[in-house]
Amino acid sequence: MMAANATIYKASLNIADMDRNYYEEHNFTLAKHPSETDLRLMVKLVAFMLNADEKLLFTKGITQDDEPDLWQKALNGDIKLWIDLGQPDEKRIRKACGRSQKVIIYMYQEGSALAWWKQMQNSLGRFKNLSVIYLNIDGDIELLAKRAMTLQCNISDFELTIIDNDNSVVVKEERWK
Numbered sequence: 003m004m005a006a007n008a009t010i011y012k013a014s015l016n017i018a019d020m021d022r023n024y025y026e027e028h029n030f031t032l033a034k035h036p037s038e039t040d041l042r043l044m045v046k047l048v049a050f051m052l053n054a055d056e057k058l059l060f061t062k063g064i065t066q067d068d069e070p071d072l073w074q075k076a077l078n079g080d081i082k083l084w085i086d087l088g089q090p091d092e093k094r095i096r097k098a099c100g101r102s103q104k105v106i107i108y109m110y111q112e113g114s115a116l117a118w119w120k121q122m123q124n125s126l127g128r129f130k131n132l133s134v135i136y137l138n139i140d141g142d143i144e145l146l147a148k149r150a151m152t153l154q155c156n157i158s159d160f161e162l163t164i165i166d167n168d169n170s171v172v173v174k175e176e177r178w179k
Contacts, residue, residue, distance in 0.1 A: 008033035012150045013047060017054045019157040024054055032060060040147035042087060045110045046071055048137060048173055049085050051155045051162055053106070058083065070098065089118035092125055099129045109178075110137045119178055126179060134179040141171035 011032045018025050028050070034043050049072055050058060061069040074083040084102035086094070089109060098105045109115035115136055126132060146153065146166055154165040162173040 007036050009036075010034075010149070011043065011147070014152045015047070015051060015054075015155055016153070017051055017155045017157070019051075019054060019155075021157055021160065026054060026056070028054065030060065040144040041110070044143045044147050045087055045108060045137065047153075048143075048162065048164070049087065049106075049108050051164070052157070052175070053083065053085065068097075073102070089114065089122075092122065095126065095129065095132065099131055102131070104131050104133070105129070106133045106135060108135050108137055110139060112136075123179075132179060133177065136176040136178055138174040138176055139171060140174070141169065143171045143173075145169045146171060 011034060013028075013030045013032060015028045015030070017028065030050075032043065032046075034040075046060065050060070053072070053074075055074055058072055058074045060072055070084040070086045072083075072085040073081055076082050081102040082104065084098045084105045086098065086105070086107050087110070088107075090098075090107060095105070095107070109118070119134065119136075126134065143164070146164060146169055148166075152166060156163045156165075160175050162175075164171045164173070
């Protein structure tokens with residue numbers, strides 16, 4: 003079920019991930035919640051690109067407290083990968099780490115991300131299945147957010163380059179945990 007007044011986006015991603023030898027095309031219909039920004043929508047797509055798999059799915063996201071932004075489940079329903087965006091609280095992280103084999107938090111807003119990390123760093127050390135990654139975005143990623151997107155996504159040496167007809171953006175992963 004899509005949120006009331008959600009904006010619908012169609013994305014065609016051609017992914018060439020040289021780091022993982024993964025080469026596929028993925029087509030999505032995404033609903034952008036009214037409270038979601040173009041930046042957050044694009045970061046959600048970046049999270050998919052960096053972990054692309056035919057079993058990785060977008061969830062209801064921002065409207066569901068008990069689901070991540072993206073997840074990958076095993077055939078038996080176990081959660082293999084839980085991906086959250088932004089700065090979740092410790093309770094949510096603990097729950098995610100308890101429910102999933104692997105948890106990734108992608109942060110993308112420099113000032114608030116650093117403040118959050120300094121506050122949470124010590125308490126997150128005990129979660130062995132948790133990765134915290136800051137996405138250093140070089141370029142105006144919001145220019146890529148169009149109702150119909152066709153994006154070429156190239157990944158090499160943990161650096162993602164996203165290209166459409168008019169723009170290109172480079173995203174570098176900074177692993178904080």
